[in-house]
Amino acid sequence: MISYAEALEKILKESRSYASEEIELKEAFGRVLSEDIYADRDYPPFHRSAMDGFAILSRDYLPNQNYSYHRELSAGKSMDLEPEEKTIRIMTGAPVPEGFDVVIKIEDTVLSESNGQKIVTFSLKDVKPWQNIAKQGEDLKKGDLVLSKGVGLGTSEVSILASLGKNKLAVVKPPKVHIISTGNEVVPVYTSPLPYQIRDSNSYTVSSILSKYKIQPELVTHVPDSESEITNQIQQGLEADILILSGGVSMGSLDLVPAVLQKLGVELIFHKTAIKPGKPIWFGKRKNTIVFGMPGNPFSVQTCSRIFLEPFLRKSFGQNQIPTYKLPYSTTKQKKGLFTEFFPVRLETTDKTYLSPLTFNGSGDVRAGITSDGLAIFPSETSSIQKEDLVQFLPW
Template identity: 30%
Template sequence: MLLFQEALNLISRNVKQLAAVKVSLQKSVGMILAENLCSRIAMPPFNKSAMDGYALCACDVEKVPVTLRCLTSIEAGISFNKTIRAGECAKIMTGAPIPKGADSVVMVEYTQQIKDSVCILKKVIKKENVCVKGEDIKINQKVLSEGRKISVSDISLIAAIGRSHIKAIGKPRVAVLNTGGEIIPPGKKLVKNKIYNSNGLQLQALLLADNIEPVFLGIAKDKPKDLEQAIRKGLECDVLLISGGVSMGDYDLVPAILKKCNVRKIFHKVKIKPGKPLFFGKRKNAIVFGIPGNPVSNFLTYQVFIRPALSKMMGKKPYGPKFSEGIIEKAFHHKAGRKHFIPAKISKKGVNYYVTPIESHGSADVLALSRADGFMVVEADRRVVKAKSKVKFIIWEK
């Protein structure tokens, strides 16, 4: 049976980053940029007005009040081809190009219109209220670097420099398969000896939270023919997540079916609690996780094994699970033998994190999982965690 870190290392060695793909801006949020982005234009691309007001030459308003002849009104997106000369001005809107001969804008609040003229009531200095060409971004300036995770705020920048598509590390196609004759979809009437499919929806929600659109293969009964058909379909994806059927029961058929489908077993069983029966294998470029069927095991193995694998495939760094250290409020007794992940409340007071284990009835306790912020981690050889002592934890986003 593998130790936790050994399993992580084997997964990492067998997972490769996906190739870069061309993707539209609106679909790129959360993806990793696979190119340096340089602007082919200056920003702003021309001198433009920062305010509604009047474009003029600052030297004409050194003494105020002064009356200037207003030649025209310039809207955003409209050019004015004549030159503003001494004693002249043009009404101008925010974002409109500064006309030739003008070097500043006086805000409309400091003017009075008199027929075809305007009285300027306040002095301005050269370039006042003018956004100068290239003051934000120069031509050929690098604006985003390869390896950056694209954020929502990056989209307006990329669009502003004229790009509709970018190169980013691709997203894996991830198939989700539930197994078990006792599983039925939520929304249906619960009949005797059946339970609702919480794991399948949990995995799909976790994938969506990680910006991956899941391919749900449904619920396969614990029958070889049904399982083989579903698994072969799932192996067409980059990743196949199978929930249930990987333990040692008479109906835990998944490892044998995977072998029949030419999936090479890399490991089966990890020295952790919960999640011990975890299976990891590979066929060509497809990787397979066989996940224990209890919901807490399902959630834990995604957090500490599957998410890091998916993150590496998508070019995210760092991609391993992030452990922190906190102080346990009360003493905790642990049965030594396996690294134990316990649902816990995590709070921060000052500079310290405090960890409180949640009372749980085992790896099927979805209520305890819902109340938790993360997992407290107790090493395999630690029998007692004393009150106020330090303990590791992993926290997840709600």
Template identity: 30%
Template sequence: MSLLPVAEAQTRLLGLADPVTIETVPLSEAAGRWAAEDVIARRSQPTADLSAMDGYAIRFADMPGPWRVIGQSAAGAGFTGAAGRCEAVRIFTGAPLPAGTDAILIQEEATHDSDQLVLSGEGPAAAGQHVRRAGGDFEDGARLLEAGARLTPARIALAAIGGHGALAVRRRVKVALISTGDELVPPGAATQGVQLPSSNAVMLAALLGDLPVDIIEGGIVADRLDALANAFDAARHADVIVTTGGASVGDHDLVRPALESAGAKLDFWKIAMKPGKPLMAGKLGSSIALGLPGNPVSAFATAVLFLRPLVARLGGAGDPLPTVHSATLETDLPGTAGRAEYLRGIWTKGTVRPATSQDSAALVALASANTLILRPPHTAPARAGDIVEILPLT
């Protein structure tokens, strides 16, 4: 089977995923979700002309004054009367403009003595100065957010000011994490001989930590077909079943035959990328099975490019793929062969340099990196000062 280009593999993986079901949650629980429906304003903002400054509401045609102060307008307690010729109303930020006024004389440019108001600065330059017009932010019925928009803190505030107390979102995505390998022991456990602490599951759980997921701990599974079959059976209620390790072609790489034995239909296997070639994807019942490599760096890179976008797609994201940026290369890089390369890099103030080690099992270099440098296949050597594509990790 030929190696599948990364972009084609991403498209095929996302094609396996239909967004999960919709639920309505309070705004306090909506952070990080994706809107399942367009969010439509239920009110205008502001609902009336409001003052943007502390000062005095006046009629611009009466400039340069003086004026007689006839009352006060505060936020939530507006002036109920109307201002006539050369009359002013003391006003505070966020308060509605009284009838008959159309500009704000800010308090720093005015002198108020008894009920007399005198211009002491330049004053407003035109009608509408320092006024927030009714509907100036949005009007009732406007589309505030599109379906598929990530609900950031600012967007949640926008929904709230638009009249919403709850929003329709996709439910949390259930992700089962299964680590395979006879050599693995739980993190923190003592190791003997060539045993290794299991790092992939905790790494992947952290990598998904900002997404709306429920992690199902599948534990460490021995390199036996029956053990893997039992693990897959136990995880069938998950939306995504993720394995790390056992996805290559060695005698102990049993994930693929175990999935096929369990009835999975594999869509693709082996990707034209480095690190991370032995990656597989398919369906196991209603679940999506995603087999990642066992080496930690390979697992990390493939999770950034495939697992996170898959979870985002299931969660209802309109644009689930990571955003590519550009940076100026600080050092020379060799050319590439037939696979896209994702180099761990350090990105600082618009420039990027590769980490000291690119070994797929070297976690010190991964821990120091804050970006992946993308090198397409069959690319000529790059020189310091060239522009390269990067995938930021923070």
């Protein structure tokens, strides 16, 4: 059976490249750029006053001396200095006029009037050139690469795109996804199950993960363990870019999914990997369609989505992977066997931030993952984790 690392590598090797689409900036939060973004001008575009106060030339500065002034410059306007004009009142965001190189905060000034003449004196012992001024181009030069293709757009990225005037931008177009849950025991969420039935949670799980990537699945459906019904539904699903199945991939006599997939010409890339939960996962492709056959237990689907589906999507979107963190563990944990195990943890902070386990009865536990911050990885070759050991952490 292949290892977790091998399984992930095989999945990433099959990454696709999806089309891009143009959207408006106000729809951009959470999307992934599919164009490089360059600075349209210098930022700041001018020597910008960073304070409300007075502009002056550092060479002319003397503490506790009277300077007369008569003009005021606010943001959004500009001004050329008059001959012999030694200082002006200036506001945050205004362009510092050519001839000045210092802004003194209003808090460091004393204002007065003498014979109808406005006077300012400064209390600072000395000043440094460019004090309280954001110099033109200090953040970005015109033409600088600001954001690269593949960057996920959070608040700071949306903010700079607005500053740069990217009212419209190219982002990755979500692929077409079909979700099929299988199983005779599975009934829709809105029904009252019979004693030996359970409700379909897996299609909701997968849809939730997809919504993080702004993917609205084209079809979400359920089929019983009937070869003809599974065949029909998979046939339709193979028209999508990604087909995600849950259930029917294990060792039972009604686990029909692998056989149907192969009968329909889907090439098997791997079946089963040495992980827990999620061991029976089936992965394959037909032409441009990628097929994830996930196991049926709810926490197996959550885990396989996080460790396999999301990395596939991110690579296909040109996006960096979510980093794996290494944080100290809050207690001890043992395992038997040589599988790589994944279990839900919370980040808990006392003197520092620890990974702390949650109650977890295994992959069929409907509670598993609730209020967790992500998954911890118990590596294959390790059989015990001690308090303070650094453990790999995958945030949700």
